[in-house]
Amino acid sequence: GQSLEQPSEVTAVEGAIVQINCTYQTSGFYGLSWYQQHDGGAPTFLSYNALDGLEETGRFSSFLSRSDSYGYLLLQELQMKDSASYFCAVSQYSSASKIIFGSGTRLSIRP
Amino acid sequence: DAGITQSPRYKITETGRQVTLMCHQTWSHSYMFWYRQDLGHGLRLIYYSAAADITDKGEVPDGYVVSRSKTENFPLTLESATRSQTSVYFCASSDLTTGGFGYTFGSGTRLTVV
Numbered sequence: 001g002q003s004l005e006q007p008s009e010v011t012a013v014e015g016a017i018v019q020i021n022c023t024y025q026t027s028g029f030y031g032l033s034w035y036q037q038h039d040g041g042a043p044t045f046l047s048y049n050a051l052d053g054l055e056e057t058g059r060f061s062s063f064l065s066r067s068d069s070y071g072y073l074l075l076q077e078l079q080m081k082d083s084a085s086y087f088c089a090v091s092q093y094s095s096a097s098k099i100i101f102g103s104g105t106r107l108s109i110r111p
Numbered sequence: 112d113a114g115i116t117q118s119p120r121y122k123i124t125e126t127g128r129q130v131t132l133m134c135h136q137t138w139s140h141s142y143m144f145w146y147r148q149d150l151g152h153g154l155r156l157i158y159y160s161a162a163a164d165i166t167d168k169g170e171v172p173d174g175y176v177v178s179r180s181k182t183e184n185f186p187l188t189l190e191s192a193t194r195s196q197t198s199v200y201f202c203a204s205s206d207l208t209t210g211g212f213g214y215t216f217g218s219g220t221r222l223t224v225v
Contacts, residue, residue, distance in 0.1 A: 033213070042201060043154065045213030087153055097142045097161070097205055099214070100170065103153040 002026040004102035006088055011108045012078055020073045020105045022088035030091045032064050032071045033099060038084045046073070046086075075107075083109045114138075117202050117217035124224055130189045132220045134202030142205040143185040144214065145169075145177065147198040154201065160185055192224045 004024045012018040031050040035043040049064035061074040089099040115136040124130050146154040156169030158177040176188045203214040
């Protein structure tokens with residue numbers, strides 16, 4: 001089976017930096033993805049890590065440690081529009097394109 | 112227009128009725144997926160398809176049927192709707208050749224079973 005754990009809620013201040021952690025347990029781990037979803041909207045793809053290390057895309061970065069079964073999403077220079085839910089998701093070797101999502105972290109930004 | 116579209120956006124149906132949710136993509140992506148999302152929860156995989164005429168079960172397939180006769184269409188059918196199937200349903204597609212294994216999601220269908 002598979003399991004992913006991420007905090008249910010995180011609150012941060014506009015302009016600050018926030019880190020959303022994700023730990024996973026899965027056989028045949030292949031990669032870790034991150035998605036953003038605004039209320040009432042569809043999930044949108046943010047980033048993907050298959051190898052250990054940090055991937056940076058603008059204000060967002062994602063990190064993976066395969067040995068620790070752990071990853072995180074780092075959001076810098078927070079803006080009010082970053083208020084959303086963030087999901088980590090794992091893909092397995094046995095079916096590289098099928099991904100299983102975590103329960104999501106609701107990020108609230110305060111002025 | 113290019114993209115992935117779901118229909119209908121909203122649907123109310125009665126318990127026991129058959130309901131079909133439609134999903135259409137214009138990219139010729141090989142992979143397509145159906146997820147359900149319940150209030151306060153993540154997305155749970157119902158079924159997925161690697162290509163036309165190839166489908167497989169996800170985490171929560173019971174009570175659902177899929178087909179994929181054409182690459183661009185992936186309808187989801189609730190054979191006999193139950194109240195527990197009240198949810199938001201998202202269709203997604205993916206093209207492995209683009210790298211990153213990112214999915215593109217449709218806008219969702221909000222289904223209420225009464």
